[in-house]
Amino acid sequence: MRYQSATLLFAASVLAAVGIATPVRAHHAFAAEFDSTQPITLRGSVTRVEWINPHTWIHLDVKDSSGKVIEWMIEGGTPNTLLRRGVDKNSLPAGTEIVVEGYRAKNGTNRANGRDLTLPNGRKLFLGSSGTGAPTDGKDPGETK
Amino acid sequence: MNRWMTQCRVVAAVAMLASIWALTAMASAQQSAEQKPKAPAKAKTWTPPRTPWGEPDLQGVYSNRTITPFERPDEFAGKATLSDAETAELERRVVDRSADKREAKGTEADVSRAYNEFWWDRGTKVTTNRSSLLIDPADGRVPPLTAEAQRRALDEWKQPALRGGGANGRGADTYLDRSLFERCITRGMPGAMSPSAYNNNYRIVQSPGYVVVAIEMLGGARIIPTDGRAHVNGGLRQWMGDSRGHWENNTLVVETTNFTNKTLYRGAAENLRLIEHFTRVDADTIDYRFTVEDPTTFTRSWTVAVPYLRTDEQMFEYACHEGNYGMEGILSGARFEETK
Numbered sequence: 001m002r003y004q005s006a007t008l009l010f011a012a013s014v015l016a017a018v019g020i021a022t023p024v025r026a027h028h029a030f031a032a033e034f035d036s037t038q039p040i041t042l043r044g045s046v047t048r049v050e051w052i053n054p055h056t057w058i059h060l061d062v063k064d065s066s067g068k069v070i071e072w073m074i075e076g077g078t079p080n081t082l083l084r085r086g087v088d089k090n091s092l093p094a095g096t097e098i099v100v101e102g103y104r105a106k107n108g109t110n111r112a113n114g115r116d117l118t119l120p121n122g123r124k125l126f127l128g129s130s131g132t133g134a135p136t137d138g139k140d141p142g143e144t145k
Numbered sequence: 146m147n148r149w150m151t152q153c154r155v156v157a158a159v160a161m162l163a164s165i166w167a168l169t170a171m172a173s174a175q176q177s178a179e180q181k182p183k184a185p186a187k188a189k190t191w192t193p194p195r196t197p198w199g200e201p202d203l204q205g206v207y208s209n210r211t212i213t214p215f216e217r218p219d220e221f222a223g224k225a226t227l228s229d230a231e232t233a234e235l236e237r238r239v240v241d242r243s244a245d246k247r248e249a250k251g252t253e254a255d256v257s258r259a260y261n262e263f264w265w266d267r268g269t270k271v272t273t274n275r276s277s278l279l280i281d282p283a284d285g286r287v288p289p290l291t292a293e294a295q296r297r298a299l300d301e302w303k304q305p306a307l308r309g310g311g312a313n314g315r316g317a318d319t320y321l322d323r324s325l326f327e328r329c330i331t332r333g334m335p336g337a338m339s340p341s342a343y344n345n346n347y348r349i350v351q352s353p354g355y356v357v358v359a360i361e362m363l364g365g366a367r368i369i370p371t372d373g374r375a376h377v378n379g380g381l382r383q384w385m386g387d388s389r390g391h392w393e394n395n396t397l398v399v400e401t402t403n404f405t406n407k408t409l410y411r412g413a414a415e416n417l418r419l420i421e422h423f424t425r426v427d428a429d430t431i432d433y434r435f436t437v438e439d440p441t442t443f444t445r446s447w448t449v450a451v452p453y454l455r456t457d458e459q460m461f462e463y464a465c466h467e468g469n470y471g472m473e474g475i476l477s478g479a480r481f482e483e484t485k
Contacts, residue, residue, distance in 0.1 A: 028327040032317060033474040036256045052468035054329065075470070077264030080361065080461040081343045084266065103256050106478030113256070114264075124263075 028054070033075075034113050038104040042072055042112065043120070046096045051079055051089035058092065058114060060100065074100050074114040193395050193425040198353045200371075201395045203425050206460060207453035209338075209433070210268035210345040212239050215449070217277035217285025225283065226274045239269050266343040272452045280434075281448040287411060294412045294442040301409075317479035320472055325408065327472065329465030331384050332363060333408035334401060334419055335435045340451065347453065348460050349423075349431075356390055356397060364463050369399055376402055382415065384408055397423040413439040429455040 044062035056076040061069050082088070092098075099118045105111035118124050194202045212235065221227070227235070277285035290298070316322040326332050332341075337360050344362035351357070354372035359365075371390040381387070387403035399421040406415045418438040426432045431453040438446040 028323075028469075028471040029475065031253045031256045033471055033478055034256050035478075036253045039250060050468060053463055054465045054467075054469055055471065057468070057470065073470075078343055078463070080463055081264060081266040083461060084458060085263065105474050107474060107481045109477075111474065115255075 030113060033105060034103040035106045036103060040100075040102060040104045040112050042074075042100045042102075044072065044098070044100075046092050046094055046098060047071065048094060049089055049092050054078055056082065058098075058100075058117075060098070070110060072100075072110045072112065074102065074112055074117075076114045076117075191427050196351055200351060200392060201397070201425060202351065203349045203356070203397060203423055203431060204351055205455050206346060206348045206458060207431060208345050208456045208458065209272075209340045209347070209451050209453050210266065211270070211272040211278070211340050211451065212236065212268050213271045213273055213275065213278055215278050215339075216287060217279065221276040222284075224276055225280075225285070227271075227276050231276075232271050232274060235271055236269060266345065268340075268345075272454060273450070275450070278449050278451050279447065280450045281436075282445065288443050288445045288447050290412050291440070291442060291444055297442075298412060317476050320476065323472065323475065326363070327475070329363060329469055331365075331408065333410055334385055334404070334417075335421070335437070335449070336410060337362065337365075337367075337385065338421070338433070338435065338451075339449075344463055346456065346458060346460050356399075359460060361460050361463055363465055371397070376400075379403065382406075386417070386419065395424055397421075399423070410437070411442075413437065413442040416441045423453075 042060060042062050044060040047059045047061050050057040050059070055078055058074040058076055060072045060074060062072050063069055076082075079089075082091075097120050099120060100112065100114055100116070101118075102112040102115040116124070196202045196204075217224075221231075279285050279287065282288060320328060326336075331337065332339075338347075338358075341362055346361040348359040349356065350359070354370060356369045356371055358367040358369070360367070365385075367385065367388060369388045369390045371392065373391065374389065376389055377387050382403050382405040384405055384407065386401040388399050388401040390397055390399040392398070399419075401419040401421070402417075404415050404417045408414060410417060416439045420436040420438065422432070422434040424432045432450065433453045434448055434450045436446055436448040437443065
């Protein structure tokens with residue numbers, strides 16, 4: 001199975017290299033960094049936000065089932081896009097409780113990409129900021145398609 | 146390098162050959178429909194303002210974000226422009242395919258998307274009624290590679306130090322396997338002038354004898370002399386090449402040569418000759434076009450047209466090296482997988 005998926009990945013890379021169906025994408029390959037077989041949901045308290053390029057990183061204290069606090073790092077979007085969305089490094093103050101859905105890092109560390117971020121009441125984080133232009137998913141109360 | 150990776154690369158090389166053959170056959174079949182590129186569209190009634198020293202004034206901040214496909218999709222074969230209904234359908238699909246819908250959860254494709262749409266800035270609208278950004282050849286597809294370029298691509302596969310401007314590396318034995326974009330070095334040319342998933346902003350500034358194009362993605366500015374001076378010596382090679390501009394009526398024409406063998410644009414490297422046209426066609430639009438010429442790589446030259454639309458957005462710094470944790474994650478992830 002591993003051989004098969006690796007082959008597909010390599011073949012896809014070659015196709016991209018010769019210019020066939022190259023999608024518009026970010027500056028690095030997320031599929032090489034995070035594991036699609038390890039989707040993860042984390043609920044925790046923000047400890048700090050690294051407002052850095054090329055991507056922001058949110059640090060989160062998460063309690064495991066025994067109550068032990070473990071620090072997680074969540075990869076977010078690029079600061080420039082967030083600034084244009086009306087979000088800055090102070091928008092997510094320490095102590096904010098958030099729920100993160102993403103994929104765990106392949107290297108087994110406590111890192112994940114921030115696929116979706118919501119507040120504990122289910123409201124999508126940052127939604128309502130001006131001019132997002134982002135399609136909606138109907139998750140939020142009052143959200144219209 | 147372990148054995149299974151070697152096997153993968155052999156399989157992938159075969160896949161690449163097959164894809165090149167397929168592409169060649171497809172493009173040959175469509176070759177008869179080719180036409181010469183049309184001159185950049187000129188506004189019939191609109192005259193661009195001039196700088197105090199008399200040149201067409203292109204200055205301002207522009208965005209080239211778009212959902213218009215780079216190459217023409219099969220569904221629009223033979224159709225260079227789209228109707229309003231087809232345009233609306235393309236835009237509806239972008240919303241429909243939104244990562245917010247979570248339909249692909251647990252797949253590589255979903256991981257590649259990385260985030261829900263809030264984090265991205267790739268646009269939700271087409272910015273032209275053309276069915277592809279690529280306008281010449283008339284089939285809207287990149288022409289086939291020459292036989293020499295196909296051999297070169299295979300050789301490069303055997304020597305995985307990557308020169309490419311794409312996001313996917315060819316391996317993860319070392320950071321040298323990863324793309325120049327991932328390494329925060331450059332998207333090269335014309336990659337740096339092409340739309341991406343965010344940071345699609347450019348600032349054009351003019352002074353007598355120069356046009357400057359500041360680029361938000363990965364930062365940097367192209368300082369283009371327009372005073373008629375010759376290119377630098379052919380022995381001097383640069384990652385972004387050596388650009389020289391001149392004015393033809395209302396159009397800025399820029400020729401870029403002297404590329405290195407360290408960058409790769411769809412197979413083209415040091416022999417690339419790039420011709421760009423910047424024509425301001427109304428107060429808020431630059432008709433931007435680039436033509437790729439490299440007889441050692443492509444069986445014919447080809448041209449892409451991307452609207453640059455004026456924006457009120459500010460340009461921001463993008464200091465990509467600041468905290469490129471992604472590179473560490475990719476390489477250590479590969480080491481971890483080898484131990485499985």
